[in-house]
Amino acid sequence: MSILVVGSVAFDSIATPFGQVEEVLGGSASYFSTAASFFTDVNLVAVVGEDFPREHIDYLNSRNIDLSGLQQSSGKTFRWKGRYDYNLNEAHTLETHLNVFEAFQPDIPDHYRNAEYVFLANIDPELQLDVLNQVSNPKLVACDTMNFWIAGKRHELIRTLAKVDILVINEAEVRQLADEPNLMKAAEIVRGFGPQTLVVKRGEYGVLMFGEGSIFSAPAYPLEEVFDPTGAGDTFAGGFVGYLAATRNLDEHNLRKAIVFGTVMASFTVEKFSLDRLKELDYNEIADRYRKIKLLTDFADIE
Amino acid sequence: MSILVVGSVAFDSIATPFGQVEEVLGGSASYFSTAASFFTDVNLVAVVGEDFPREHIDYLNSRNIDLSGLQQSSGKTFRWKGRYDYNLNEAHTLETHLNVFEAFQPDIPDHYRNAEYVFLANIDPELQLDVLNQVSNPKLVACDTMNFWIAGKRHELIRTLAKVDILVINEAEVRQLADEPNLMKAAEIVRGFGPQTLVVKRGEYGVLMFGEGSIFSAPAYPLEEVFDPTGAGDTFAGGFVGYLAATRNLDEHNLRKAIVFGTVMASFTVEKFSLDRLKELDYNEIADRYRKIKLLTDFADIE
Secondary structure, rough: OEEEOOOOOOEEEEEEEEEEEEEEEHHHHHHHHHHHOOOOOOEEEEOOOOOOOOOHHHHHHHHOOEEEEEOOOOOOOOEEEEOOOOOOOOOOEHHHHHHHHHHOOOOOOOOOOOOOEEEEEEOOOOHHHHHHHHOOOEEEHHHEEOOHHHOOOHHHHHHHHHOOOOEEEEEEHHHHHOOOOOOHHHHHHHHOOOEEEEEEEEEEOEEEEEEOOEEEEOOOOOOOOOOOOOOOHHHHHHHHHHHHHHHHHHHHHHHHHHHHHHHHHHHHHOOOOOOHHHHHHOHHHHHHHHHHHHHOOOOOOOO | OEEEEEEOEEEEEEEOEEEEEEEEEEEEHHHHHHOOOOOEEEEEEEEEEEOOOOHHHHHHHHOOEEEEEEEEEOOEEEEEEEEEEEOOEEEEEEEEEEEEHHOOOOOHHHOOOOEEEEEEOOHHHHHHHHHHHOOOOOOOOOOOOOHHHHHOOOOHHHHHHHHEEEEEHHHHHHHHHHOOOOOOHHHHHHHHHOEEEEEEEEEHEEEEEEOOOEEEEEEOOOOOOOOOOOHHHHHHHHHHHHHHHHHHOOOOOHHHHHHHHHHHHHHOOOOOOOOOHHHHOHHHHHHHHHEEEEEEEEOOOOO
């Protein structure tokens, strides 16, 4: 079953302690859809400028990502420039040029509108709601957001969350959205806004998933070389929702497996810049790393 | 099999966002030995002043903790005063009065000297080595340390670590000791100093255990009320080493169970000030929380 994703496609310029790159392919929708494409087909909605090269279109097409919804507007593609120190958990934004993304109005192609699985990447919550108004009857709506919208469009965000099944955000944002320092309490408050499942991203500390009466804790995959964390969260979401859409099963058991697949996908993305590691990835590597996370967390029942 | 623990017994004055207490029972050896006493007998070596009340002696004795090695010196007991903000991961020290602890020279009673399980709590690494020179042929030596010794007595610490089987320290200290920001690489460097097993405490993010060719990740137990984190690390070590000593089994399988028991014990300590929660704890509660951590982390194998 294919997934509809609405988000950004961008050029990133990134410096980490291990190297730097200029204007490589980035953006939430790029990472999400590439990761999800290992599990299922993806229908992408985003906007790029006239400067967006054929090479990236060809790559995304090669991953069975439908680009009918990729608008090409006059102007330049969204650009982000950032830097990471040795504490790779924190990105320092140096420049943001929204360019054509500033006037982005998601227009969902007709053949996307019966999407059963929808991922609303981190965009203006009003646009997220607008997307939901254009799809008929999705089986699952997952969404991301960020501190900028929590602070600046809180009311609109909460209105969108009422229509969301799974919210995927980072730990500090859960606390900010709930206005509650204790994560357990904050999770219940946020679930009260609508999403029955809350997935809390904790960077190198892994993921916590909160459901009705259950919590699941998954570690990050321990890496000797974290080269560039850009896109890890969107890649995680792509693996997570991609696996759910491929298996068409939303029970707790399968949600947990999906979380681990998301974790695995994110662990590959951070090994190289941009989509470089995903471009060379095969399913055997994914399965192998899934098994390693199983070994990493396994311990015996109490007698 | 009983454990020999050498560490501090202190009076703590603590303020958290949820309350405050003055001069309650604290210190690494108090937390460690109380936690370990749920699994096995403990032989304690520490020093207190003339002001140490009978009430605490009676309590520790009631837990089958042998206090033959608790020296009572003229002067006052070690006092620590600290404060926590809503970020309970970080203690702010307001006052430290070492008092009788400043001249502490561990003197191991004869009937402790054939100890098979030894825990060297966070004291001067020269004193830790001195303790090891007083015991005959321990089966397991575990030890803790801190940033103060890593910076100030690095050479002495590394000499001690050569005789240690398991080092239990926090994440920032692993990086500091190895002088390496990547935790995986830092762990291998520290294991190269001697300890074949490295247990990395990450506060609310749980524990990573590094062994030869294996890593184990255990989450912290998620709590709605973390009241006071003081003593969590020493309580963890007490549950961990206590379970190992009780089961007399140091294979990977049992080490992982021991990590989870340590996690469980720490999760109780932080629910109240001082030893208050451990004082009312029973083994059924421990077993119940162990099972909950199993459920928290459980996910299916890949097909």
